[in-house]
Amino acid sequence: MTLLIRLAAVLILLVLTVIALGFYKFNIAGDDLYIKENDMVRPLAPFEEGARSVMMRLFSLDTGHSFKITLPDSNSAVTLTGFNKEPSLAVGAYQDKEIRGEVLLDYLRLTPLNLPGNTGTTQFAAPFAVTTQGTGVFWYLGMFRLDDRSGSITHLDSQYLGDRVVIQAISPDIPFDPPHRITISLRTLAPEQPMATTPGQETERTFYVTRDTIEVSASR
Template sequence: MKLFIRVALVLGLVFLAVIALGIYRFNFTEDDLYVRENDMVRPLAEFDGGAQGVMQRLFNLDTREQFRIRLPDNNKAVTLTGFKEEQHLAFGEYQDEVVRGEVLLDYRKLTSLNLPGNAESMQFVVPFAVTTQGSGVFWYLGMFRFDYQTGAIAHLASQFLGDRIEIEAITPKEPFDPPYSVTLALKTRTQEQSMAEAPGEYMERTFFVTLTSILPSSSQ
């Protein structure tokens, strides 16, 4: 009888030990899975700031080259150094004598152009705006060339679009063959509207593009 009791006690202790080990292993596995899952869903790195961060975020490039936009009025180069997240704009600040302002790049509408003779680079158009201390926000369509080898971006040309307009889309001609062109869908104000009102008139503008220029259609 005593032997039976002893055997029962030993089996009970072994059973409890197995249960305890199972609980420990379960908790360890859950913790380990939690760490691994959180590593996998770790959020993307925040924008570090500066010109190098702009190039890395827009073009996935770790380069010392900068994205510079030339002011249409005086050819002054303005470097993009940050982002306005809510408006989806990259921006750079400038000062031209007593005038201060910003250059704003609508990077979501960056449109590549499959032009011939560009084996070593990519040509693209993208709208940008220039602001001053006044209320104007003057939008332009810029043409740029991105060099695959060096990562350098050259600002080739610009065309004025309007003050405080809304650009909805940029569409290359299909099929994209000579004469090469892109069409902008945008909203502007009617003559009856004040500048304080949202643009309400829909229109389209077409521009012809070459390796070095962007020109408005003669019908505009």
């Protein structure tokens, strides 16, 4: 009888040992799985400088073509070569005769436009600002076309939005049928508001868009 009791105790001990080892192995495997899954999470690419890094960050294109914005009041093309981290702007410096400044593209508000006849290209609108040595920050709505194969970008047209405005949203009509319209929601300075204060007057601007132009429409 004593022998049977001893054998039963040994058997129970073996079963408990197997269960414990299995539980330990499961937890180790779970830890390994957690590490592998988290190894797949990568931080956002750093804000590297250079025209190639702008194309990579904005369009995931490793191309020799650069993103150039044409100054609205001249034929000078300004290459975007870096980023401001706060706010999220792509930046390019320029000198046009005696005037120097920066062009600032609000790339978080880059808005694709599903216009007909754009096979092989991507057309989009995006706001950008032009600064000078003065205090003005002159905002425009630009329209661009990206060649999906070559990675080249053409700046098609621009419309003036205002000095030191705060752009809140760009909204294409839904459904986006002819006449194709987009609406810009923004805040501007009230007539009596000091220039140094934050714009507080909400307004909307509406534009017709075609494959090559932006045309001013009446406000909604």
